[in-house]
Amino acid sequence: MYKTYVNGNIIRFTPGSNNNTSKTYIAIQNSDTGEILDSLPLYYEFTENFVPANEIQTESTYVFKISYINTTAYPNGQYVAYFLGTFQPHALCYLTDGTDHTGDLVTLFANTDNEVVVTKYSEEFFAYKYNCDIKYVTKRVEEGSPFSVEKLGIVFDSKQGEEFDAIISNSVAVENSIYYNKKASTTNDTVTITTLMLPWLDVHQKVSYKKQQESITHEYIIKSISHDLSALTTTITMYRFYPLYV
Numbered sequence: 193m194y195k196t197y198v199n200g201n202i203i204r205f206t207p208g209s210n211n212n213t214s215k216t217y218i219a220i221q222n223s224d225t226g227e228i229l230d231s232l233p234l235y236y237e238f239t240e241n242f243v244p245a246n247e248i249q250t251e252s253t254y255v256f257k258i259s260y261i262n263t264t265a266y267p268n269g270q271y272v273a274y275f276l277g278t279f280q281p282h283a284l285c286y287l288t289d290g291t292d293h294t295g296d297l298v299t300l301f302a303n304t305d306n307e308v309v310v311t312k313y314s315e316e317f318f319a320y321k322y323n324c325d326i327k328y329v330t331k332r333v334e335e336g337s338p339f340s341v342e343k344l345g346i347v348f349d350s351k352q353g354e355e356f357d358a359i360i361s362n363s364v365a366v367e368n369s370i371y372y373n374k375k376a377s378t379t380n381d382t383v384t385i386t387t388l389m390l391p392w393l394d395v396h397q398k399v400s401y402k403k404q405q406e407s408i409t410h411e412y413i414i415k416s417i418s419h420d421l422s423a424l425t426t427t428i429t430m431y432r433f434y435p436l437y438v
Contacts, residue, residue, distance in 0.1 A: 194221070194222065194223055194229075195222050195223060195224055196222075196229065197220070197229060197230075197232070197258050197260075197271045198258060199258060199259060199260040199271075200257070200258065200259070201257070201258040202255060202256075202257050202258075202276070202360065203220070203255065203256055203257075203258065204253060204254070204255050204279055205218075205253070205254055205255075205256070206250075206252075206253045206254075207248050207249070207250055207254070208250065209250060210246055210248060210249050210250055211243065211245060211246065211247060211248040212245050212246065213245055214242065215233070215242045216233075216234040216242055216243045216244075216247075216248070217231040217233055217234060218231065218232055218234045218256065218273050219231040219232065230271075232258070232271055232272055232273040233272050233273065234256060234272075234273045234275050235272055235273070235274055235275065236274070236275055236363075237257075237274045237275065237276060237361055237363050238274065240263070240265055240272075243275045247275075252278055252279075253278065253279040254275070254276075254277065254278055254279060255276040255277065255278070255279055255360065255361075256273040256274060256275050256276055257273070257274045257276055257360075258271060258272075258273060259271070259272055259273075259274055276360055276361035276362065276363075277328075277361050277362025277363070277365075278325070278362060281359050281360065281361060281362045281364070281365035282323075282324050282325070282328065282362075282365060283328040283329070283330070283362060283365035283366040283368070283369040284318055284319075284322055284324045284328065284329050284330070284369055285329075285330040285331075285332060285366075285369035285370045285372075285373040286313070286318055286329075286330075286331060286332065286341055286346075286373070287332045287333075287334060287337060287339055287340050287341065287373060287377050288313055288331060288332070288333055288340050288341055288342065289333070289334065289335055289337050289340035289342050289343065290333045290334075290335045291313075291342050293311050293312045293313050293314065294311065296311060296312040297309050297310065297311060297312070298310060298311075298312045298317065300317070300320050300321055301320075308320050313341050313342070315329045315331055325362075327362075328362050328366050328369075330366060330369060330370055330373075332370070332373060332374070334377075334378065336408075337377065337378075337381065337432075338381055339376075339377035339378075339380065339381065349372070349376065351368065351369075351372060356368070378431070378432070379415075379431045380431070381431055381432035382415065382429060382430065382431045383401070383403065383412065383429075383430060383431075383432075384427065384428065384429045384430075385401070385427070385428055385430075386425050386426070386427045386428075387425065387426055387428070388424065388425060388426070389419055389420075389421075389424045389425055389426045390426045390428075391419065391426075393414060393417055393426065393428065394414065394417065395414050395415065395416060395417055396413060396414060397413070397414050398411055398412070398413055398414075398433055399411070399412055399414060399430065400412075410432060410433075411432075411433040412430035412431060412432055412433055413430055413431055413433050414428055414429075414430045415429045415430055415431050416428075416429045417429075
């Protein structure tokens with residue numbers, strides 16, 4: 193099927209052995225002549241960083257993309273192979289409030305051959321629970337978030353179909369898992385207040401506010417604002433601002 197390298201080709205493979213070198217190369221056999229084509233460096237997607245030893249395991253199926261690049265390292269042009277990850281990209285992102293769960297152990301798949309004891313709400317916990325490579329599990333921390341796993345428990349939201357079926361690399365799957373986790377949590381922690389008119393305020397400004405039932409002042413981003421000139425009041429809807437942790 194393959195006679196030469198073609199820019200943009202995406203190829204699936206199952207390795208015959210684990211890669212055990214710090215610099216991994218890959219080559220394809222010419223389907224007509226049996227000749228082995230030139231070995232290509234196997235880099236992480238859109239970088240010149242080699243896939244390290246033991247990243248590729250015999251029990252999995254992987255995908256790489258042939259790309260022709262012209263960079264400082266390859267001024268005359270060069271075919272390289274970009275490692276896209278597993279054949280079916282799978283990533284997971286979860287939100288925690290930063291609680292230390294050290295010593296809080298749970299048993300998954302009890303009384304089965306797959307039984308395992310892990311720390312609750314750790315990356316390892318989610319990797320085992322949802323059969324996701326731990327390298328592609330992202331832990332987000334937002335202290336005090338009402339949408340954390342500590343507050344709500346696990347709210348599983350699987351993305352599939354439509355544009356998600358077009359994802360071909362683990363790195364893009366990771367980016368999407370983080371984006372949709374943030375979209376479903378951070379901007380939904382909203383509060384609406386009415387106060388004396390504040391004509392200088394506008395949307396997207398950051399303000400400080402303390403809820404009556406809380407003792408701590410938090411920062412918020414103004415989402416919408418309206419003024420009642422007859423009552424001389426301002427109604428503000430704002431969402432909680434969190435520092436960025438990923």
